[in-house]
Amino acid sequence: MAEANEFQIPRVKLGNQGLEVSKLGFGCMSLTGVYNSPLSEENGIAVIKHAFSKGITFFDSADIYGPHINEILLGKxxxxxxxxKIQIATKFGIQTLELPNVKLNGSPEYVRSSCEASLKRLDVEYIDLYYQHRVDTKVPIEETIGELKKLVEEGKIKYIGLSEPSPDTIRRAHAVHPITALQMxxxxxxxxxxxxIIPLCRELGIGIVPYSPLGRGFFAGKGVVENVAANSLLEMYPRFQGENLDKNKAIFSRIEGLAGKHQCTPAQLALAWVLQKGDDIVPIPGxxxxxxxxxxxxxxKVKLTEEDLKExxxxxxxEEVAGGISFQNMDHLRWQYGNTPPKN
Structure with a gap:
């Protein structure tokens, strides 16, 4: 089985603007709850420190996680x-997230106030990678990126990212200031x-940061060999519900069989598949x-050939995956709706 003893995590360039990170990042969201009960502050810090001790230097947060407490934990x-030696990524743009009501804000004033607040919560002088978490279709992307560009010039952020934008939004944003990374x-x-999206990123020299690379834990056995936690947001995710989950268990079984062939766990195989899609890819499993x-x-440490990747x-x-791609009532946050008003 592939294990993580004394293994050196490679360093890679994320995008072509100069940002260098560990090939594997760490998504901090779950440390303060969402899919599970939040950890104590002591235990959350211990997980982050352990990740760093193993060679992970790229940590991802957002102001809406908690809200706010995730950034505070990371700052501590x-x-x-x-x-x-650490690269911090955090995000702004989701002003309120009370399902089914989601309020987005991409105004220049909100961009600046959000950045200042994140800097304070993280207690740092700069943010390495600052993402717009979701595109606010009420504000031209040029205005949002224009303010982010000012923050780069002031040294408050080093690089600009986008999360779940449409292809047109990516091109328009990149024309104002180079986009370093796309989180999808x-x-x-x-x-x-x-x-x-992937070909466009490679055309423009934008790095790719996959979130939920394990299918929100499904390929690690969530919902199959491990029950979904009570009050988890996963209870709203169609792929973990009822008949959908029963059908999807067949998919897990096939991956489990292939993992045995490669002498690794199903989670390692699924994550290795994402990792080996390109040198410009840095997943952030949490x-x-x-x-x-x-x-x-x-x-x-799991090595896959092109034939393995296809298999x-x-x-x-x-077509066999049962259930939609988004949380119920959140389809308007998917990138394919990035340039049209959200559906009510």
């Missing part, structure tokens, strides 16, 4: 780590970005458990 962990959902069972973190790091893809036919 940073006090026990060498700031100059990408996993074995969510591959809608492959046809248009976890609350150190053993799962070590397991994820072990995916970097793994073919084991998850998208």
């Amino acid at each position: 962990a940073l006090k026990q780590l060498p700031r100059e 959902e990408w996993s074995l069972w969510t591959r809608d970005i492959e046809e248009e 976890t609350t458990k150190i053993r799962n973190l070590d397991n994820n790091i072990g995916s970097l 793994i893809s073919d084991a998850v036919p998208l």
Whole structure:
């Protein structure tokens, strides 16, 4: 089995603007709840410090996680780590998230106030990578990126990112200031970005940061060998519900079989599949458990050929995946609606 003993995590360039990060990042969201109960501050900091000790230097947060408490937790962990060796990514733009009501804000005034607030919560002088979390269709993207460009010039942020934008939005934003990274959902069972978004990123020299690369834990056994936690947001996710989940278990079984062939865990195989889609890809799986973190790091040691990658893809036919690609009532946050008003 691929394990994470004394293994050096590679360093890669994320985008072509100069940002260098660990090939595997860490998504901090779950440390303060969403899919599970939040960890204590002590345990959350311990997970972040363990990730760094293993060679992960790229940590992802957002002001809406908590809200706010995720950034505060990350900031406290940073006090026990060498700031100059860490790359912090955080996000702004979702002003309120009370399902089904979601308020987005991309105005220049909100951009600046959000950045100042995140800097304070993180207790840092600069943010390495600052994303617009979701596109506010009421504000021209040129205005939003224009303010982010000013923040770069002032040294408050180093690089600009976008999360879930449409292709047109990407081009328009990149024309104002180079976009360093794009954060999108990408996993074995969510591959809608492959046809248009990935080629566009490579055309423009934009790095790709897949979130939920394990299908929100499904390919690690969530909902199959491990129950979904009570009051988890996953209860709203169609793929983890009733008959959909029963059908999707067949997909997990196929990946489990292929993992045995490659002498790794299903999670490692699914994550290795994403990792080996290109040198410009840095997934950010999250976890609350150190053993799962070590397991994820072990995916970097799983080597797959082009034939292996195809075999793994073919084991998850998208037409067989049961359930929609988004949380109920949140389809308007998907990139394909990026340039049209949200549906009520």
